[in-house]
Amino acid sequence: MPKVTYRFEGREITTEVKPGTNLLDAAQACGAREGHACGGVCACSTCHVYVTKGFESLVEAEDDEQDILDKAFDVKWNSRLGCQAEVTDQDVEVVISEESLQAWYDENPVERKERDERLQAEGKAIPPPARDLRNT
Numbered sequence: 001m002p003k004v005t006y007r008f009e010g011r012e013i014t015t016e017v018k019p020g021t022n023l024l025d026a027a028q029a030c031g032a033r034e035g036h037a038c039g040g041v042c043a044c045s046t047c048h049v050y051v052t053k054g055f056e057s058l059v060e061a062e063d064d065e066q067d068i069l070d071k072a073f074d075v076k077w078n079s080r081l082g083c084q085a086e087v088t089d090q091d092v093e094v095v096i097s098e099e100s101l102q103a104w105y106d107e108n109p110v111e112r113k114e115r116d117e118r119l120q121a122e123g124k125a126i127p128p129p130a131r132d133l134r135n136t
């Protein structure tokens with residue numbers, strides 16, 4: 001089975017998935033912090049990831065995904081929406097975008113509070129909610 005590796009906040013999580021699994025479902029199954037404000041129906045861009053390995057092996061992006069990606073924060077050539085990008089038979093590596101990570105924290109207030117307190121103690125800025133990062 002192909003493997004998917006997620007990188008975020010200096011962490012790395014790798015999981016095996018069945019071909020046809022999308023990157024968001026795989027992230028949720030392994031505990032990678034990928035946001036999903038619309039529930040995975042291609043309506044929000046909070047599952048935005050950068051594919052650093054295996055981009056060509058993913059199922060091709062359709063027009064709906066491209067339209068939503070146009071509204072995402074910091075889109076790059078290797079951007080995909082995790083809820084739409086299905087793994088085929090090759091390994092894939094992704095970096096979870098700042099927007100997606102922040103959306104995950106927005107959806108998980110306990111972890112967000114812990115992170116914000118840690119950042120504050122370290123004298124670092126607390127990131128804004130994901131909705132403030134989007135291109136509208």
Ligand code: FES
Nearest residue numbers: 038040043044083
């Ligand atoms: Fe909303 Fe993917 S979860 S577009």
